[in-house]
Amino acid sequence: MHPRLTTTRAEATVFTMVLTQGPVTRVEIARRSGLSSAAVTKAARPFIEAGYLEELEATERTAPGAGRPASPLTIRANREFFAGVKITDDELIGVITDLRAQPLVSAHRRLTTTSPEGVVEALAELVADLRSDDPAYDERCHWLGLAVSGDVDKALGLVRYSPFLGWRKVPLARLAGEATGLNVTVENDVRSLTVAEQWFGDGVGASSFALVTVGAGIGCGLVANDRVVAGSHGVAGEIGHIPVGGEEPECHCGGRGCVEAIAGTAPIVAAVRAATGDASLTIDAAIDVAHAGNTAAREVFARAGHAIGLGIAAMANLFGPERIIVTGDVQGLAAYDLFEEQINRSFTSQAFGAAADCRLLLRPRTFEQWARGAAAVAIQTLFSSQER
Incomplete structure (x- = not known):
């Protein structure tokens, strides 16, 4: 077993900044974090000694014409x-x-x-x-x-x-x-x-953002004030279980009309099968049928997009993120073009005030991600x- 390496908030702050935003100089770390230069140097030292951080060759000065060149700190990624x-x-x-x-x-x-x-x-x-x-x-x-x-x-x-x-x-x-x-x-x-998005992806530099996932389920991760919101009972951001469909359909969670009960993979497949009369359709086949122009199948995906858009709007109204990243497994996002327009339309119509201006980013992700x-x-x- 390997113990945690940090014991102080300053150490965690310095290491995280170099990890997610580096290479970066001590002066810049102090400016961004509010720590003193001495505190930054003290916090970085154990990581340098343990081989997690290293100093690069000096490339810039702390100020024009003043002091010796600053040496940026960077991560030794293979440590x-x-x-x-x-x-x-x-x-x-x-x-x-x-x-x-x-x-x-x-x-x-x-x-x-x-x-x-x-x-x-x-x-x-x-x-x-x-x-x-x-x-x-x-x-x-x-x-x-x-x-x-x-x-x-x-x-x-x-x-x-x-x-x-x-x-x-x-x-x-x-x-x-x-x-x-x-x-x-x-x-x-x-x-x-x-x-992963907060530390290494599209969430870097944003103090608040939301990640919405589309696939077998409809999920949502939240970051507020630079921290992932876990909820006091381990549950937060469950937009998949916001009721948007009235009393129907029934959801596996026990509720009714949930976003996930309308826009999850299984409900979409069931609805396309019912609409087309083909009980053998898989999700891939359902997507193909809709892409081929089947009106009934396309209406199923439009309804799913409407449900997702309402769920995202409710989350944006309550939370007010800087940006919203929409992602999911490859299969789920293969259908994204089928409900993208409806997602945007329903989100815009339901989002309150400036929340409607929140930027939506589409980012397909494989299961390896x-x-x-x-x-x-x-x-x-x-x-x-x-x-x-």
């Missing part, structure tokens, strides 16, 4: 490696990343069971295979991040409820840690992807402040 795994109901997708959460190797493993014991056994085999790809991975990979859909308590490493896996109260961090010998973080998959998000959570956990 530590991280494993990340996205768990679906039929597959594990795993990656090894460097300190910047850049995937270096990836692998998929089909699941023959969704029992916690069976998934953990397959998980341990997958992680062992990934680490064996390079001796450095085996030597310097001490953390494993897991991303799971549903209600997850990150602090306890507990999957309270995952509808797609059929899990309730599964102590996944403990089970995976025992099976792999690694430090394990477990997080909701959407929040994991949000962390979701696994990268799991690794990003592990990186964040390792280098976060232990101060309360």
Whole structure:
């Protein structure tokens, strides 16, 4: 096991800034963070000594004509490696990343069971295979991040409820840690992807933003005041369960008219099957039928877009993010053009005032990127402040 490396808020601030915005000089770190130059130097020293940070050759002066050239600090990305795994109901997708959460190797493993014991056994085999790809991975990979859909308590490493896996109260961090010998973080998959966007993606530099995911479910991750919003009970940003369809249809959560019950993959497939009379259609076939111009199928996707747009508008009205990133798995976003217009129209009509001006960014993501998000959570956990 590998302990956390930071003990102070200043250390966490300095390291995070270099990691997400570097290379950057100590002077610039002090200016952006409000720390004194001495505090920045003190905070950076243990990371330099441990080999996580290094000084580049001086490229600029602290001020025109004054002082010696400043030496930017940068990350030694290969100092530590991280494993990340996205768990679906039929597959594990795993990656090894460097300190910047850049995937270096990836692998998929089909699941023959969704029992916690069976998934953990397959998980341990997958992680062992990934680490064996390079001796450095085996030597310097001490953390494993897991991303799971549903209600997850990150602090306890507990999957309270995952509808797609059929899990309730599964102590996944403990089970995976025992099976792999690694430090394990477990997080909701959407929040994991949000962390990756916050530290290494389109969320860098934004103190508040939202990430909306479209696919089997409709999820939403929130960042406010530079922090991912987890909710006091581990639930936050669940726009998929905002009721927008009245009393119908029934949702797996027990509610009615939820965004996810209208715009999730399974409801879309069921609605296109009913509209076309073809009970054999898959989601790929449903998308193809709609792309071919079938009016009934296109109306199903338009209704889904309307539901998503209303959900995003409700979130924007309540939260007021600087930007909204719309993403999802490749399959979900393959249909994006079918409901993009309706999403924008419904969002604009329902968003209040200036919230309607919030920029929507479309960013397709493969499942490897979701696994990268799991690794990003592990990186964040390792280098976060232990101060309360």
